[in-house]
Amino acid sequence: MSDHAGTITDAAAATSGPRLPDGRVPILISSDTAELVVEEAAAIRDWVRAHPDVDPARVGAHLLRTRPARRHRALVIAVDHSRLVDALDALAAGRVHPDVVRGAGAAAPRRIAYTYPGQGSQRPGMGTSYYRLSEHYRREVDTCHEQSMRLFGSSPRDYVLGELDADDPSATDVRTIQPALFMQMAGLTAMWDAAGATPALTVGHSQGEIAAAYRSGAMTLSDALTIVTIRARLVHELSPRGHTMAVVGIDVDECEDMLARNSGWAQLSVVNSAHILCISGKREAVLGMVDTLSAQGKFAKEIRVEYPAHTSIVSEYQPAFLDALGTYLENESMLAGTMPCIGATLGGAVDETMSLGDYWFWNLRNRVRFDKAMTDAAVGHRADFFIEMSEHPTLLLAMGETLSDVDEAGLAARPVIGTSRRDAVGLEEFTRNVAAVAVTDSGFRWEALQPADTAISTPNRRWAGSRTPSCVGSTCGPIVRRVATTRSTARAGPRGRPAMRCIGWSRRGDCASAGVCCRRDGSRSSTRPDSVPTSRVRSRPPHSSRGPRQSSSARAVSPWRPTPRFCWWGLRGRNPMVRWIIWPTSWSTVGGVADSIRCPSSSGG
Structure with a gap:
């Protein structure tokens, strides 16, 4: 595991963070494979153990806001720091813990x-x-x-x-x-x-x-x-008085046979399933059949309903x-x-x-x-x-x-x-x-649990073989994602476009440099807002790269779901199909971020 960390800052740092209905904190651990959930739990556990001063609510807020809820999930229901560490330790070791709820398989869209x-x-x-x-x-x-x-x-x-x-x-x-x-x-x-x-x-x-x-x-x-x-x-x-109902654990044929052999008035009124039925009728007759079934070792129990519901009398x-x-x-x-x-x-x-x-x-x-x-x-x-x-x-x-x-x-x-x-x-x-x-429904609305969060740093898994651009200055500014594309027809994306995969994250600090970026052909150009081609601007960043879906109103007020997305292509080493995607927190930071993405003439690749 890498000790690489990302920092998320929110203007509403004073809030209590995400909460479940009983007031406890949701700590979501997820990955694309069941095995990596265990590794992720171990990484978060080590970080939480090393930072006892960080409240679990801030950890939960950070994970929900910055990491997508992937297919294989475990949810730690955190009470305090020590129980959070114990629960994460149990999850990492594959043990059952009362504060951990884990999906039986991969989450999927549920109806x-x-x-x-x-x-x-x-x-x-x-x-x-x-x-x-x-x-x-x-x-x-x-x-x-x-x-x-x-x-x-x-x-x-x-x-x-x-x-x-x-x-x-x-x-x-x-x-x-x-x-x-x-x-x-x-x-x-x-x-x-x-x-x-x-x-x-x-x-x-x-x-x-x-x-x-x-x-x-x-x-x-x-x-x-x-x-x-x-x-x-x-x-x-x-309704006439003196009636009741009873639930019986027999099938329809046996129930109808029992009713036919009983001299009192009663009818089959409810079919809940093949072997869970209800009868309604005169209380004396119904209780007599309950006693008969109980004596045979079969389930039967009265339900006190004062009228003969679901019968011909109605x-x-x-x-x-x-x-x-x-x-x-x-x-x-x-x-x-x-x-x-x-x-x-x-x-x-x-x-x-x-x-x-x-x-x-x-x-x-x-x-x-x-x-x-x-x-x-x-x-x-x-x-x-x-x-x-x-x-x-x-x-x-x-x-x-x-x-x-x-x-x-x-x-x-x-x-x-x-x-x-x-x-x-x-x-x-x-x-x-x-x-x-x-942990079962991929359409679960996580935003229902998460108000604005606080600013902390937690470990991010580094993708195998990935490299991130150099960061300059303080750890503030927009998020930068490095994406590689492939022209393989077997992995083609929607509408025949080349498929893409994330190979790294980085964050750009303050930089006073002029906005310069690499074009796809390797040339440099200004990155001021008025010079960005409209074809490069998307309405919002893709769901899979920014965590759980939010409503349009939530995106409008969240500084971590900015509207514009800028894509710069550049020749990076031996891979000509690499681009950087930037979600800026403000227009003023676009130029500085772009300048930090080194051109082919720079060292490294």
């Missing part, structure tokens, strides 16, 4: 599917820690609260935050529970969006389809709150449901949305031809076909990374079983993760899940 569960995982206080610790969750929940108060004069926020009295009957009231679940899922979605994930589609299960439609843009927030609130009130008023509710919606809805049908929304109601995507009143009645009445929805998401819409939006995982096993049967690649090619766990401390579990996305 992420936000997945929303139905009723069953709720509890009073399920959003307490998120509301206290996440600004984004808090803002979304407050927005839902304000809209709900405006529309209906009530809100489930007290349930979500656990601020109900111990004997408050609303803790088990469907009129509170279902709107509270929507509010919870909307808040968790805001957390994931703010953390850097970018969904390509949404998938909804039963009531979770309402949140899925809202995130996809198929429904407005007002319409989503109207559907979930009005429908819950209607169910409470019209057919009676349609006229009252449509009347109850009245003038509340802003739109009569689904909107186009910004991404597909796959629903378990029909096992496919919703579209603009679907009436809101009809669809959400079907959603309440129809058998839930989450297995079909998952298959359509994976095969029809090419989703290959699924994130469940719930406080505690409820659908992971079902998603895993369905995805395992999709094709030979199965679950290995389509990771499934949750948001957190009920017993998690703060946002630590959520942060680890965010890290899992970051």
Whole structure:
């Protein structure tokens, strides 16, 4: 490893640097091969160990801003200097460490599917820690609260935050529970969006389809709150009492055989996957079947739902449901949305031809076909990374079983993760899940984690056989990259252009010399801005050479993403196909940098 170092300076040096959702620091170690990740970790470890006065946040900021997130990645979740060194040491030695999340293979563009569960995982206080610790969750929940108060004069926020009295009957009231679940899922979605994930589609299960439609843009927030609130009130008023649901670990044939041999009233209501089903019916009949399956050593568990959801009884509710919606809805049908929304109601995507009143009645009445929805998401819409939006995982096993049967690649090619766990401390579990996305998805938005950074020097790997131009003066000024091109047709770049490879970096210091550079033919010319050929100016430097992508607004304010790029060609030694690419921090530095790139008449090559 080389001890060559580059220095990055940012005007906003007083900021705290990049942060993960739980406040810890992301230290990204990446390379184009898995083996080099280990070497990179060792180099960074040695540098960090030699500079105990440098805060991990500054190290993380420097690496994110100056080094591209390459295909093979490991993310160190840093707490302090000593634990950072321990984690880097473990990564360099190939050991497992609790502060290290490493990708199972090379990162690739992922089509992420936000997945929303139905009723069953709720509890009073399920959003307490998120509301206290996440600004984004808090803002979304407050927005839902304000809209709900405006529309209906009530809100489930007290349930979500656990601020109900111990004997408050609303803790088990469907009129509170279902709107509270929507509010919870909307808040968790805001957390994931703010953390850097970018969904390509949404998938909804039963009531979770309402949140899925809202995130996809198929429904407005007002319409989503109207559907979930009005429908819950209607169910409470019209449903016969004494019903419940249960999840059973058997296949459809065995379930139907069991129902046929039972004298009580119950129906198959949900197909989550081939061996994870739900039945709905009279509570006495459902509990009897739960006891029978448990005695046989098979999984069965009651889900307390006070109405016979997804059964034929719900057919009676349609006229009252449509009347109850009245003038509340802003739109009569689904909107186009910004991404597909796959629903378990029909096992496919919703579209603009679907009436809101009809669809959400079907959603309440129809058998839930989450297995079909998952298959359509994976095969029809090419989703290959699924994130469940719930406080505690409820659908992971079902998603895993369905995805395992999709094709030979199965679950290995389509990771499934949750948001957190009920017993998690703060946002630590959520942060680890965010890290899992970051090391797997090449489209992860790193800029979501990184404010402006501080000025430090860290080691840069020197490319084999590379040489860098001489540096004069102090270590300030623009970045200079040396690029070699090849005319090999086997390595031709886009549009038939010669392929290029980076063979070194350097940095030019202050220089009072006049701006002179080498042309491709070896002659010298001025490099003042008004003399630069327009064909040599590009709108922005290429992504692969400057680190993670940033939004246009971020590039506009970042001194390390300057707009102009100047390319000078020159004959360098025995390689006539070498050029220097300069990203200046200001026009005044262009001339000095160009002069430091020696002409063929200079010594060296």
